Amino acid sequence: MLRLVKQWLLFLFFLGFFLRLRGLFANTFHADEALFTSWARWVRSGHDVFLLTQQVDKPPLLVYLQTAVFLLFPPTAMWAARLPNWVASLLLPPLVGRKVWGWFGEAETAVFATTFLTLAPLAIQFSPTAFTDPLLVFFLWLALPGMGRGLTRTNADKSAKSLTWYGFFFGCAL
Template sequence: MATSQWTAAARAADGHLLPALRLHAISERLWVMLWLGVGLILRLLSFGRFPLREDEALYAYWARLISSGLDPMLERAAVDKPPLYIYLLAHTFTWLGPDEAVGRGLNVACSVLALALLWLLARRLYGPDTARWALALYALSPFGISFAATLYTDPMMVMWLLLALLAAAHGRGLFAGLGLGLAFAVKQNALLFTPLILALLLLAPPSRRPRLASLPPRLTAALVRLLAAAAGFYYVWFKVWQWDGWRILPAEIPSFWQQAWNSYGGLELLPLAEWPAALSAWAGVWRWFGGSAAGTLAL
């Protein structure tokens, strides 16, 4: 008798709980759709507000050289970026026409995808409540909005990095490595995220079926993930350098990697006497970390 009463009570509780869970899931989906729409609209509204800057025009010119067939391997251009973004932009020009708005639309699409990936990443790491706020804040981010409708490489690099981080948070080493590799194939700065991606891979819970039975599950998972990530990253890395090796360059044009060093002016350790001036210059940049001076102070 007691058992039947407990069963009836459990069924009654389930009857009240399931509608609440469904309502919560629907509200979460509506929240995500709302902020994805807001993010898309704000990014589309920035179309044409600013003309192309020097770097943007240069990337568009390189892409036009490829799409027109004049220089498909960029052998007469001093390219200082890896090839992925430039070639995707070139293919977009080929499919939709060599128009400034077409190039901006490619990065807007990357920025909106980055919104969705950030929500998934935050949900995986911190739960649905934090994920909602992360999505809303990034949708309203002045930096995110202003960079979206440009021809810079950053929106696409951020999209691939978020994909790599999401894969790492799920313990998917191969996809994490591929994502990091694709981000590097857009812009070399993506390599700075390597420690964060590796940390997420190592902290992700181990698989239920460890592949090396003689080792502890966590150690097994770490080894498998790191090897898979290295394989995924190396594949893209190899393809980038293969492209650069196939280019028949004149003597005055170096590889894209060397040209990047030339463009940035190289890296060196400043003498201590010059540190105060350098820190003062960096302070002028970091004051905009929060989108404005007030936002930076709030953060």
């Protein structure tokens, strides 16, 4: 049973990959995507690494991840600007499945949650974008489920380290 569940989750990962792949190369930029990408190009050029001359009202993590991608791929490619969110959206369904499995202890529930997120039209449509939302959702899923556990006798030894990581991921989301 456990082997079948793991195979199903692996199948869902690859299904999500193929469902989201077309969108990476499909559409032109929305005005906000173009603005966020221009900030990343500005950082990459070295003119204003901390974006002090720009009116940035969004979390800077996406801009810096796009800048890192632009160091590897040409900054003129639209898909390169969308790559960080696309990767985060590929990792989100397995992460949700793992968290749900840990919460409820049932593999079937984890498969259901992973299937639902893998096939959700909104998740598919927004995964290959240069908006800040997919990255925010990914880091919130990394952070929030663990932050509510609190200290118990069984997890007191590793709790400080875990809470530090949960706080770090929560900070990355914001």
